[in-house]
Amino acid sequence: MLQYKRWSEVPGYLMNKSQLERLGLQPKHADAPDGIINYYSDGYYKREHLYDVERCVPIENFQISIEHIEMNTENLAEALYIINKFAKRKRDTKKDHYLQGNYALVKSLKNKEHELYQLKSQVLAKLLSEGRAEILGIHKQIINTKEKREVINHLLLIQVGEHTFHRPAKAKDIKKYPFLGEIDIISAEKESTSLTFLEAVKLLEKYLASNQLHKGN
Incomplete structure:
Protein backbone atom coordinates (compact mmCIF):
# COMPACT_ATOMS: atom_id res chain seq x y z
CA MET A 1 0.00 0.00 0.00
CA ILE A 59 -23.00 9.01 -3.53
CA GLU A 60 -26.62 7.93 -3.87
CA ASN A 61 -29.08 10.81 -4.33
CA PHE A 62 -26.24 13.34 -4.20
CA GLN A 63 -27.52 16.69 -5.45
CA ILE A 64 -25.85 20.00 -6.03
CA SER A 65 -27.30 23.43 -6.77
CA ILE A 66 -25.60 26.28 -8.62
CA GLU A 67 -28.50 28.73 -8.42
CA HIS A 68 -26.46 30.92 -6.06
CA ILE A 69 -23.51 31.16 -8.48
CA GLU A 70 -23.53 34.07 -10.92
CA MET A 71 -22.68 33.24 -14.52
CA ASN A 72 -20.19 36.10 -14.82
CA THR A 73 -16.79 36.04 -16.51
CA GLU A 74 -14.79 35.54 -13.32
CA ASN A 75 -16.85 32.56 -12.18
CA LEU A 76 -16.69 31.02 -15.65
CA ALA A 77 -12.92 31.53 -15.67
CA GLU A 78 -12.59 29.82 -12.29
CA ALA A 79 -14.81 26.96 -13.44
CA LEU A 80 -12.64 26.53 -16.54
CA TYR A 81 -9.52 26.56 -14.37
CA ILE A 82 -10.95 23.79 -12.19
CA ILE A 83 -11.94 21.42 -15.00
CA ASN A 84 -8.69 22.14 -16.83
CA LYS A 85 -6.62 21.11 -13.81
CA PHE A 86 -8.87 18.11 -13.25
CA ALA A 87 -8.28 17.01 -16.87
CA LYS A 88 -4.52 17.32 -16.35
CA ARG A 89 -4.88 15.23 -13.21
CA LYS A 90 -6.56 12.57 -15.37
CA ARG A 91 -3.60 12.85 -17.75
CA ASP A 92 -1.10 12.16 -14.97
CA THR A 93 -3.23 9.46 -13.34
CA LYS A 94 -3.53 7.74 -16.71
CA LYS A 95 0.25 7.45 -16.90
CA ASP A 96 0.48 6.04 -13.37
CA HIS A 97 -2.16 3.39 -14.03
CA TYR A 98 -0.57 2.46 -17.36
CA LEU A 99 2.70 1.73 -15.58
CA GLN A 100 0.77 -0.37 -13.05
CA GLY A 101 -0.89 -2.36 -15.85
CA ASN A 102 -4.43 -1.12 -15.11
CA TYR A 103 -5.33 -0.79 -18.78
CA ALA A 104 -9.12 -0.73 -18.31
CA LEU A 105 -8.74 2.27 -16.01
CA VAL A 106 -6.42 3.93 -18.52
CA LYS A 107 -9.14 3.78 -21.18
CA SER A 108 -11.72 5.22 -18.78
CA LEU A 109 -9.37 8.02 -17.75
CA LYS A 110 -8.60 8.84 -21.38
CA ASN A 111 -12.31 9.18 -22.14
CA LYS A 112 -12.94 11.42 -19.12
CA GLU A 113 -9.92 13.56 -19.96
CA HIS A 114 -11.25 13.98 -23.50
CA GLU A 115 -14.73 14.94 -22.24
CA LEU A 116 -13.30 17.65 -19.99
CA TYR A 117 -11.11 19.10 -22.73
CA GLN A 118 -14.11 19.10 -25.08
CA LEU A 119 -16.10 21.08 -22.52
CA LYS A 120 -13.19 23.48 -22.09
CA SER A 121 -12.85 23.97 -25.86
CA GLN A 122 -16.56 24.66 -26.34
CA VAL A 123 -16.66 27.18 -23.49
CA LEU A 124 -13.54 29.00 -24.74
CA ALA A 125 -15.01 29.21 -28.24
CA LYS A 126 -18.20 30.77 -26.91
CA LEU A 127 -16.34 33.21 -24.65
CA LEU A 128 -14.17 34.32 -27.58
CA SER A 129 -17.24 34.83 -29.78
CA GLU A 130 -18.76 37.04 -27.07
CA GLY A 131 -15.59 39.06 -26.57
CA ARG A 132 -15.17 37.79 -23.01
CA ALA A 133 -11.85 36.09 -23.77
CA GLU A 134 -8.71 37.31 -25.54
CA ILE A 135 -6.07 35.43 -27.55
CA LEU A 136 -2.64 36.57 -26.37
CA GLY A 137 -0.39 34.57 -28.69
CA ILE A 138 1.23 31.22 -29.43
CA HIS A 139 3.25 28.91 -27.19
CA LYS A 140 5.35 26.02 -28.48
CA GLN A 141 5.50 22.85 -26.41
CA ILE A 142 8.01 20.08 -27.10
CA ILE A 143 7.19 16.67 -25.64
CA ASN A 144 9.63 13.76 -25.61
CA THR A 145 7.70 10.51 -25.92
CA LYS A 146 8.68 7.14 -24.47
CA GLU A 147 9.63 6.12 -28.03
CA LYS A 148 12.25 8.90 -27.86
CA ARG A 149 10.42 10.99 -30.44
CA GLU A 150 9.79 14.71 -30.19
CA VAL A 151 6.21 15.89 -30.50
CA ILE A 152 5.81 19.61 -31.10
CA ASN A 153 2.55 21.28 -30.13
CA HIS A 154 1.60 24.84 -30.95
CA LEU A 155 -0.92 26.21 -28.47
CA LEU A 156 -3.04 29.34 -28.37
CA LEU A 157 -2.76 31.20 -25.07
CA ILE A 158 -6.18 32.59 -24.16
CA GLN A 159 -6.99 34.89 -21.26
CA VAL A 160 -10.33 34.76 -19.47
CA GLY A 161 -10.62 37.00 -16.44
CA GLU A 162 -7.55 36.42 -14.28
CA HIS A 163 -6.83 32.97 -15.73
CA THR A 164 -5.10 31.84 -18.91
CA PHE A 165 -5.70 28.65 -20.87
CA HIS A 166 -4.25 26.80 -23.83
CA ARG A 167 -5.93 25.11 -26.75
CA PRO A 168 -4.40 23.62 -29.91
CA ALA A 169 -3.49 26.21 -32.53
CA LYS A 170 -4.28 25.88 -36.22
CA ALA A 171 -1.80 26.71 -38.99
CA LYS A 172 -3.53 30.05 -39.63
CA ASP A 173 -3.28 30.89 -35.91
CA ILE A 174 0.49 30.39 -35.94
CA LYS A 175 0.81 32.95 -38.73
CA LYS A 176 -1.65 35.40 -37.18
CA TYR A 177 -0.63 35.65 -33.51
CA PRO A 178 2.72 36.56 -31.87
CA PHE A 179 5.07 33.81 -30.72
CA LEU A 180 5.41 33.86 -26.92
CA GLY A 181 8.12 31.23 -26.45
CA GLU A 182 8.39 27.60 -25.39
CA ILE A 183 6.67 26.00 -22.40
CA ASP A 184 6.99 22.69 -20.56
CA ILE A 185 4.23 20.25 -19.66
CA ILE A 186 1.71 22.19 -17.59
CA SER A 187 1.30 21.02 -14.01
CA ALA A 188 -1.93 19.53 -12.68
CA GLU A 189 -1.42 21.21 -9.30
CA LYS A 190 -4.38 23.40 -8.42
CA GLU A 191 -4.67 26.46 -6.22
CA SER A 192 -7.55 26.83 -3.78
CA THR A 193 -10.86 27.74 -5.43
CA SER A 194 -14.28 28.83 -4.21
CA LEU A 195 -16.11 26.42 -6.55
CA THR A 196 -16.06 22.64 -6.35
CA PHE A 197 -15.46 20.46 -9.39
CA LEU A 198 -19.14 19.52 -9.71
CA GLU A 199 -20.21 23.15 -9.41
CA ALA A 200 -17.69 24.09 -12.09
CA VAL A 201 -18.96 21.46 -14.53
CA LYS A 202 -22.61 22.38 -13.95
CA LEU A 203 -21.90 26.10 -14.36
CA LEU A 204 -20.08 25.59 -17.66
CA GLU A 205 -22.78 23.28 -18.99
CA LYS A 206 -25.41 25.85 -18.00
CA TYR A 207 -23.41 28.56 -19.77
CA LEU A 208 -23.22 26.54 -22.99
CA ALA A 209 -26.95 25.88 -22.85
CA SER A 210 -27.71 29.55 -22.28
CA ASN A 211 -28.43 31.82 -25.24
CA GLN A 212 -28.54 34.97 -23.18
CA LEU A 213 -26.67 37.97 -24.54
CA HIS A 214 -23.76 39.05 -22.40
CA LYS A 215 -24.00 42.61 -21.22
CA GLY A 216 -21.09 43.97 -19.24
CA ASN A 217 -20.02 41.21 -16.86
Whole structure:
Protein backbone atom coordinates (compact mmCIF):
# COMPACT_ATOMS: atom_id res chain seq x y z
CA MET A 1 0.00 0.00 0.00
CA LEU A 2 1.23 3.49 -0.86
CA GLN A 3 2.20 5.59 2.17
CA TYR A 4 2.93 9.30 2.42
CA LYS A 5 4.15 11.77 5.04
CA ARG A 6 3.18 15.03 3.34
CA TRP A 7 0.11 16.07 1.38
CA SER A 8 2.43 17.51 -1.27
CA GLU A 9 3.59 13.94 -1.99
CA VAL A 10 0.08 12.57 -2.58
CA PRO A 11 -0.79 12.17 -6.29
CA GLY A 12 -3.96 13.86 -7.48
CA TYR A 13 -5.89 10.64 -7.98
CA LEU A 14 -5.71 9.71 -4.28
CA MET A 15 -8.16 11.48 -1.97
CA ASN A 16 -9.52 11.19 1.55
CA LYS A 17 -13.24 10.82 2.25
CA SER A 18 -13.83 14.56 2.66
CA GLN A 19 -12.23 15.34 -0.69
CA LEU A 20 -14.23 12.60 -2.38
CA GLU A 21 -17.47 13.86 -0.88
CA ARG A 22 -16.95 17.25 -2.53
CA LEU A 23 -16.90 15.38 -5.84
CA GLY A 24 -20.07 13.48 -4.99
CA LEU A 25 -18.10 10.25 -4.55
CA GLN A 26 -17.47 7.68 -1.84
CA PRO A 27 -15.12 4.69 -1.54
CA LYS A 28 -16.53 1.50 -2.98
CA HIS A 29 -14.67 -0.43 -0.29
CA ALA A 30 -13.97 1.88 2.66
CA ASP A 31 -11.99 -0.80 4.47
CA ALA A 32 -9.62 -1.28 1.54
CA PRO A 33 -7.81 2.04 0.99
CA ASP A 34 -5.31 2.51 -1.82
CA GLY A 35 -2.97 4.59 0.30
CA ILE A 36 -2.34 6.08 3.73
CA ILE A 37 -0.99 9.44 4.80
CA ASN A 38 0.60 9.94 8.22
CA TYR A 39 1.18 13.64 8.84
CA TYR A 40 1.69 16.17 11.61
CA SER A 41 -0.86 18.97 11.98
CA ASP A 42 -1.96 21.29 14.79
CA GLY A 43 0.30 19.58 17.31
CA TYR A 44 -0.89 16.04 16.54
CA TYR A 45 0.10 13.17 14.31
CA LYS A 46 -2.79 12.22 12.05
CA ARG A 47 -3.49 9.22 9.87
CA GLU A 48 -5.96 9.15 6.98
CA HIS A 49 -6.95 6.58 4.41
CA LEU A 50 -6.67 7.54 0.76
CA TYR A 51 -8.74 6.17 -2.11
CA ASP A 52 -8.21 6.07 -5.86
CA VAL A 53 -10.90 8.37 -7.24
CA GLU A 54 -11.34 6.13 -10.28
CA ARG A 55 -12.30 3.20 -8.05
CA CYS A 56 -14.93 5.17 -6.14
CA VAL A 57 -18.68 5.27 -6.72
CA PRO A 58 -21.25 8.11 -6.77
CA ILE A 59 -23.00 9.01 -3.53
CA GLU A 60 -26.62 7.93 -3.87
CA ASN A 61 -29.08 10.81 -4.33
CA PHE A 62 -26.24 13.34 -4.20
CA GLN A 63 -27.52 16.69 -5.45
CA ILE A 64 -25.85 20.00 -6.03
CA SER A 65 -27.30 23.43 -6.77
CA ILE A 66 -25.60 26.28 -8.62
CA GLU A 67 -28.50 28.73 -8.42
CA HIS A 68 -26.46 30.92 -6.06
CA ILE A 69 -23.51 31.16 -8.48
CA GLU A 70 -23.53 34.07 -10.92
CA MET A 71 -22.68 33.24 -14.52
CA ASN A 72 -20.19 36.10 -14.82
CA THR A 73 -16.79 36.04 -16.51
CA GLU A 74 -14.79 35.54 -13.32
CA ASN A 75 -16.85 32.56 -12.18
CA LEU A 76 -16.69 31.02 -15.65
CA ALA A 77 -12.92 31.53 -15.67
CA GLU A 78 -12.59 29.82 -12.29
CA ALA A 79 -14.81 26.96 -13.44
CA LEU A 80 -12.64 26.53 -16.54
CA TYR A 81 -9.52 26.56 -14.37
CA ILE A 82 -10.95 23.79 -12.19
CA ILE A 83 -11.94 21.42 -15.00
CA ASN A 84 -8.69 22.14 -16.83
CA LYS A 85 -6.62 21.11 -13.81
CA PHE A 86 -8.87 18.11 -13.25
CA ALA A 87 -8.28 17.01 -16.87
CA LYS A 88 -4.52 17.32 -16.35
CA ARG A 89 -4.88 15.23 -13.21
CA LYS A 90 -6.56 12.57 -15.37
CA ARG A 91 -3.60 12.85 -17.75
CA ASP A 92 -1.10 12.16 -14.97
CA THR A 93 -3.23 9.46 -13.34
CA LYS A 94 -3.53 7.74 -16.71
CA LYS A 95 0.25 7.45 -16.90
CA ASP A 96 0.48 6.04 -13.37
CA HIS A 97 -2.16 3.39 -14.03
CA TYR A 98 -0.57 2.46 -17.36
CA LEU A 99 2.70 1.73 -15.58
CA GLN A 100 0.77 -0.37 -13.05
CA GLY A 101 -0.89 -2.36 -15.85
CA ASN A 102 -4.43 -1.12 -15.11
CA TYR A 103 -5.33 -0.79 -18.78
CA ALA A 104 -9.12 -0.73 -18.31
CA LEU A 105 -8.74 2.27 -16.01
CA VAL A 106 -6.42 3.93 -18.52
CA LYS A 107 -9.14 3.78 -21.18
CA SER A 108 -11.72 5.22 -18.78
CA LEU A 109 -9.37 8.02 -17.75
CA LYS A 110 -8.60 8.84 -21.38
CA ASN A 111 -12.31 9.18 -22.14
CA LYS A 112 -12.94 11.42 -19.12
CA GLU A 113 -9.92 13.56 -19.96
CA HIS A 114 -11.25 13.98 -23.50
CA GLU A 115 -14.73 14.94 -22.24
CA LEU A 116 -13.30 17.65 -19.99
CA TYR A 117 -11.11 19.10 -22.73
CA GLN A 118 -14.11 19.10 -25.08
CA LEU A 119 -16.10 21.08 -22.52
CA LYS A 120 -13.19 23.48 -22.09
CA SER A 121 -12.85 23.97 -25.86
CA GLN A 122 -16.56 24.66 -26.34
CA VAL A 123 -16.66 27.18 -23.49
CA LEU A 124 -13.54 29.00 -24.74
CA ALA A 125 -15.01 29.21 -28.24
CA LYS A 126 -18.20 30.77 -26.91
CA LEU A 127 -16.34 33.21 -24.65
CA LEU A 128 -14.17 34.32 -27.58
CA SER A 129 -17.24 34.83 -29.78
CA GLU A 130 -18.76 37.04 -27.07
CA GLY A 131 -15.59 39.06 -26.57
CA ARG A 132 -15.17 37.79 -23.01
CA ALA A 133 -11.85 36.09 -23.77
CA GLU A 134 -8.71 37.31 -25.54
CA ILE A 135 -6.07 35.43 -27.55
CA LEU A 136 -2.64 36.57 -26.37
CA GLY A 137 -0.39 34.57 -28.69
CA ILE A 138 1.23 31.22 -29.43
CA HIS A 139 3.25 28.91 -27.19
CA LYS A 140 5.35 26.02 -28.48
CA GLN A 141 5.50 22.85 -26.41
CA ILE A 142 8.01 20.08 -27.10
CA ILE A 143 7.19 16.67 -25.64
CA ASN A 144 9.63 13.76 -25.61
CA THR A 145 7.70 10.51 -25.92
CA LYS A 146 8.68 7.14 -24.47
CA GLU A 147 9.63 6.12 -28.03
CA LYS A 148 12.25 8.90 -27.86
CA ARG A 149 10.42 10.99 -30.44
CA GLU A 150 9.79 14.71 -30.19
CA VAL A 151 6.21 15.89 -30.50
CA ILE A 152 5.81 19.61 -31.10
CA ASN A 153 2.55 21.28 -30.13
CA HIS A 154 1.60 24.84 -30.95
CA LEU A 155 -0.92 26.21 -28.47
CA LEU A 156 -3.04 29.34 -28.37
CA LEU A 157 -2.76 31.20 -25.07
CA ILE A 158 -6.18 32.59 -24.16
CA GLN A 159 -6.99 34.89 -21.26
CA VAL A 160 -10.33 34.76 -19.47
CA GLY A 161 -10.62 37.00 -16.44
CA GLU A 162 -7.55 36.42 -14.28
CA HIS A 163 -6.83 32.97 -15.73
CA THR A 164 -5.10 31.84 -18.91
CA PHE A 165 -5.70 28.65 -20.87
CA HIS A 166 -4.25 26.80 -23.83
CA ARG A 167 -5.93 25.11 -26.75
CA PRO A 168 -4.40 23.62 -29.91
CA ALA A 169 -3.49 26.21 -32.53
CA LYS A 170 -4.28 25.88 -36.22
CA ALA A 171 -1.80 26.71 -38.99
CA LYS A 172 -3.53 30.05 -39.63
CA ASP A 173 -3.28 30.89 -35.91
CA ILE A 174 0.49 30.39 -35.94
CA LYS A 175 0.81 32.95 -38.73
CA LYS A 176 -1.65 35.40 -37.18
CA TYR A 177 -0.63 35.65 -33.51
CA PRO A 178 2.72 36.56 -31.87
CA PHE A 179 5.07 33.81 -30.72
CA LEU A 180 5.41 33.86 -26.92
CA GLY A 181 8.12 31.23 -26.45
CA GLU A 182 8.39 27.60 -25.39
CA ILE A 183 6.67 26.00 -22.40
CA ASP A 184 6.99 22.69 -20.56
CA ILE A 185 4.23 20.25 -19.66
CA ILE A 186 1.71 22.19 -17.59
CA SER A 187 1.30 21.02 -14.01
CA ALA A 188 -1.93 19.53 -12.68
CA GLU A 189 -1.42 21.21 -9.30
CA LYS A 190 -4.38 23.40 -8.42
CA GLU A 191 -4.67 26.46 -6.22
CA SER A 192 -7.55 26.83 -3.78
CA THR A 193 -10.86 27.74 -5.43
CA SER A 194 -14.28 28.83 -4.21
CA LEU A 195 -16.11 26.42 -6.55
CA THR A 196 -16.06 22.64 -6.35
CA PHE A 197 -15.46 20.46 -9.39
CA LEU A 198 -19.14 19.52 -9.71
CA GLU A 199 -20.21 23.15 -9.41
CA ALA A 200 -17.69 24.09 -12.09
CA VAL A 201 -18.96 21.46 -14.53
CA LYS A 202 -22.61 22.38 -13.95
CA LEU A 203 -21.90 26.10 -14.36
CA LEU A 204 -20.08 25.59 -17.66
CA GLU A 205 -22.78 23.28 -18.99
CA LYS A 206 -25.41 25.85 -18.00
CA TYR A 207 -23.41 28.56 -19.77
CA LEU A 208 -23.22 26.54 -22.99
CA ALA A 209 -26.95 25.88 -22.85
CA SER A 210 -27.71 29.55 -22.28
CA ASN A 211 -28.43 31.82 -25.24
CA GLN A 212 -28.54 34.97 -23.18
CA LEU A 213 -26.67 37.97 -24.54
CA HIS A 214 -23.76 39.05 -22.40
CA LYS A 215 -24.00 42.61 -21.22
CA GLY A 216 -21.09 43.97 -19.24
CA ASN A 217 -20.02 41.21 -16.86
